[in-house]
Amino acid sequence: MGLEEYKGVCIFAQQVDNKISNIAFELLGKARDLANDLDNKQVSAVLIGSDVVGLADELAEYGADRVIVVDDPALKEYRTEPYAHALASVINEFKPEIMLVGATAIGRDLGPRVSARIHTGLTADCTQLDIGDFPLQPLPGKEDEQKHKQLLMTRPAFGGNTIATIACPDFRPQMATVRPGVMQKIAPNKGAKAEVVCPKYDFTENACYVTIEKIVKEVSSVANIQDAKVLVSGGRGIGGPENFKILEDLAACFKGGMVSCSRAVVDSGWKPKDMQVGQTGKTVRPHVYFAIGISGAIQHVAGMEESDIIIAINKDENAPIFDVADYGIVGDLNKIVPELTKKIQEENAAKA
Amino acid sequence: MKIVVCVKQVPDTKGGVKFKPDGTxxxxxxxxxxxxxxxxxxxxxxxxxxxDPDNTEVTVVTMGLPKADAVLREALAMGADKGLLITDRVLGGADTWATSSTIAGALKNMEYDLIITGRQAIDGDTAQVGPQISEHLGIPVISYAEELSVDREAKTVTVKRQFDDRYHILKAKLPCLVTALSELNDPRYMTPGGIFDAFQKEVTVWGRDKLDVADENIGLKGSPTVIAKASDKVAKGKGEVVTPETPQEAVDYIAGKLKEKHVI
Structure with a gap:
């Protein structure tokens, strides 16, 4: 493999129902950063779907220099095989040195299938990406074997208890999936244009194509908890779905305040899955995270520990949530939360 | 119908994660x-x-150290028919690429209509090995299965496939690989008779020589990804924990901190 043939940074611009997913913009933001540290500074977005070419401008506004559009009726809905064929074909033709994919329910299926097909490494669920040397320190006597300008991919494992930095020194592209909500998108540059290329590939059905029998969209709450500035998050300790009212009242006191929850709450059927924070839910990093009646299992903590300020209220002084909280309050949430809401409402009123 | 289930032995994180005195x-x-x-x-x-018990055979496959035999015995006690342990020192240090090509190398020497893996393991959390096995075998994959049924006559599998805001009902021709979410069902317990049988049944052990895979695609050497640095995460410095006497005292404490940080 001629590694030097591979140039520039590419991202998979996920779209669903011909609407670009937020993760695509986040990946573009990171791709721009990474490209600035590389010799070839071109950032490309791969847009796969049916009748999607009109979405290219939006990707340009968020930092794409070039948009590679694979447009075919077979790509209308996500299916593993035609999407893997499209992305693998783009990689083989355009040869990016870095390929980033969102760690979504689509990307975590597409990424591994493509990496196996083109024979390169894939690092899952990265939370940090840098350009640097591999090995990090040159081995004594082997200084000239150290490779430069490599993608260093950092990810948590073991429910967030260990972190590893991984490189892919001998294969290209260097592929990573990135968790939504972790990277920052840039402020859109209105009116920006990208070079648009539309390669054609063959999507004749084969045994690997599956048939979509039915599509059921689940009602999701209007707002995305990943966009919240303040999250008021409830756990099993809330006691029941009706008691979430006191959390909603508290969240309403803050601009950009929303309610989220732990897995136990979703498992009990009190709240829908799109409100869940944690390993199997969403990763959030609000300015303030209130963990109320949440014990703090490591899977939950993995999804919220990057929050700027963590305030925990729990009646159990031994709850592990107090290990990650900046401010922990041992007490009865049913008494404290309504009083806190009242207090903040008063403060807000005094300022108005 | 022949079903192969791929399982992994992992450390349990449910009862809490244990640290050594040095924090690792x-x-x-x-x-x-x-x-x-x-x-x-x-x-x-x-x-x-x-x-259809008489016409279905469930084989459980794992790759790991010899002690991974324990998860195969558990699977046999739950009702699986056969167990296969893939173990060899040359397979160690494999990343997901090399792991999947190794397991695919075993599957190429087995008969299967349906392969089921878990979506992801709780130690690595990558969700990559299932889809990668399917690619190495050249068969369709359906990830994130919430429900699953097979049509033996038509030789198809129908799966409720979860996405972030929707689900698809997908139908694939067999052979196919499906990755399962733990939401799929509540697994049964082992039965006393099953446990007894589990130790009567034979677990086949395959070393590297039984696998249909090239040397450059296994173990540490066959792994495109390399660890540059690994560390057990140092726990975030513990913040303050207070136990106020009254709710009012708690509220004053929180409001004070929010003001200090210019939140309110």
Whole structure:
């Protein structure tokens, strides 16, 4: 493999129902950063779907220099095989040195299938990406074997208890999936244009194509908890779905305040899955995270520990949530939360 | 119908993660269990077997150290028919690429109509090995299965496939690989008779020579990704924990902190 043939940074611009997913913009933001540290500074977005070419401008506004559009009726809905064929074909033709994919329910299926097909490494669920040397320190006597300008991919494992930095020194592209909500998108540059290329590939059905029998969209709450500035998050300790009212009242006191929850709450059927924070839910990093009646299992903590300020209220002084909280309050949430809401409402009123 | 279920032995994180005095993870102090998503995949296979026990064979495959025999025995006690342990020192240090090509190398020497893996293991959390196995075998994959049924006559599998805001009902021709979510079902318990049988049944052990895979695609050498640095995460410095006498005192404390940080 001629590694030097591979140039520039590419991202998979996920779209669903011909609407670009937020993760695509986040990946573009990171791709721009990474490209600035590389010799070839071109950032490309791969847009796969049916009748999607009109979405290219939006990707340009968020930092794409070039948009590679694979447009075919077979790509209308996500299916593993035609999407893997499209992305693998783009990689083989355009040869990016870095390929980033969102760690979504689509990307975590597409990424591994493509990496196996083109024979390169894939690092899952990265939370940090840098350009640097591999090995990090040159081995004594082997200084000239150290490779430069490599993608260093950092990810948590073991429910967030260990972190590893991984490189892919001998294969290209260097592929990573990135968790939504972790990277920052840039402020859109209105009116920006990208070079648009539309390669054609063959999507004749084969045994690997599956048939979509039915599509059921689940009602999701209007707002995305990943966009919240303040999250008021409830756990099993809330006691029941009706008691979430006191959390909603508290969240309403803050601009950009929303309610989220732990897995136990979703498992009990009190709240829908799109409100869940944690390993199997969403990763959030609000300015303030209130963990109320949440014990703090490591899977939950993995999804919220990057929050700027963590305030925990729990009646159990031994709850592990107090290990990650900046401010922990041992007490009865049913008494404290309504009083806190009242207090903040008063403060807000005094300022108005 | 022949169903192969791939399972992994993982350290249990449910009872809390144990640390050594120096703050690093103490893997030896944690119980080894069958990965939860894999167990749901096994249960799904056993339910298909329950529909027609005489015409269904469930084989459980694992790759790991010899002690991973324990998860195969557990699977046999739950009702699986056969167990296969892939173990060899040359397979060690494999990343997901090399792991999947190794397991695919075993599957190429087996008969299967349906392969079920868990979506992801709770130690690595990558969700990559299932889809990568399917690619190495050139068969379709359906990830994130919440429900699953097979049509033996038509030789198809129908799956409720979860996405972030929707689900698809997908139908694939067999052979196919499906990755299971733990939401798929509640796995059955081992039965006393099953446990007795589990130790009567034979677990086949395959070393590297039984696998249809090239040397450059296994173990550490066959792994495109390399660890540059690994560390057990240093726990975030503990903040303050207070136990106020009254709710009012708690409220004043929180409001004070929010003001200090210019939140309110």
């Amino acid at each position: 993870l103490d893997r030896a102090a944690m119980l080894a269990i069958m990965n939860p998503d894999d167990k749901a995949g096994l249960e799904a296979a056993l339910r298909i077997k329950d529909e």
